[in-house]
Amino acid sequence: xxxxxxxxxxxxxxxxxxxxxxxxxxxxxxxxxxxxxxxxxxxxxxxxxxxxxxxxxxxxxxxxxxxxxxxxxxxxxxxxxxxxxxxxxxxxxxxxxxxxxxxxxxxxxxxxxxxxxxxxxxxxxxxxxxxxxxxxxxxxxxxxxxxxxxxxxxxxxxxxxxxxxxxxxxxxxxxxxxxxxxxxxxxxxxxxxxxxxxxxxxxxxxxxxxxxxxxxxxxxxxxxxxxxxxxxxxxxxxxxxxxxxx
Numbered sequence: 462x463x464x465x466x467x468x469x470x471x472x473x474x475x476x477x478x479x480x481x482x483x484x485x486x487x488x489x490x491x492x493x494x495x496x497x498x499x500x501x502x503x504x505x506x507x508x509x510x511x512x513x514x515x516x517x518x519x520x521x522x523x524x525x526x527x528x529x530x531x532x533x534x535x536x537x538x539x540x541x542x543x544x545x546x547x548x549x550x551x552x553x554x555x556x557x558x559x560x561x562x563x564x565x566x567x568x569x570x571x572x573x574x575x576x577x578x579x580x581x582x583x584x585x586x587x588x589x590x591x592x593x594x595x596x597x598x599x600x601x602x603x604x605x606x607x608x609x610x611x612x613x614x615x616x617x618x619x620x621x622x623x624x625x626x627x628x629x630x631x632x633x634x635x636x637x638x639x640x641x642x643x644x645x646x647x648x649x650x651x652x653x654x655x656x657x658x659x660x661x662x663x664x665x666x667x668x669x670x671x672x673x674x675x676x677x678x679x680x681x682x683x684x685x686x687x688x689x690x691x692x693x694x695x696x697x698x699x700x701x702x703x704x705x706x707x
Contacts, residue, residue, distance in 0.1 A: 480519035499537040566688040577680040578673035580623035
């Protein structure tokens, strides 16, 4: 990265947004990489031809997005840019609005149904063994929601890894991170753990048979089951809410 990368910014009304956009562009264009240190604030303000106050405001926005981080006594750095880190600030938004859970399941249906088809074609024998172990662990954890949730997450993670597509892997990492809130809610719904076990058995069996179509159907059925349970839970909570206020 050269000093010219931080050329002067033309004065305009949305100065802070322009500073933010410039830094994001440098990251997208690989002129700034994860772990890179930005020039000191005074130098950076001169390079961009902006006030330090405007620069600080733009940096604060990038800190909030987990794109930049301040290391005490050392300066400002680009974060690791891992998907789990970048979506952290969205988790709170998801916790406020039930409609976002439905949108999340729409995304999962599009992505995971395709991923499981790839996994069925590319999975190794050792990964099949791991899937079966996680399935057995989940069955032993029916009375321990937290342990069941961990086994569920690991099972889906193995499927994603078996697809052997780094782009889909990173995409699903973001979706999975956002989905933790919905998983934490649904895991306590009566009867859902047993239903999930049966769904997972169908998914794993299709994968073992290296049948992508059957695996996709089984995954879609599973996601529909969970989505229906979550929708019913939301309706039930809305009905009960007025009573809780009296």
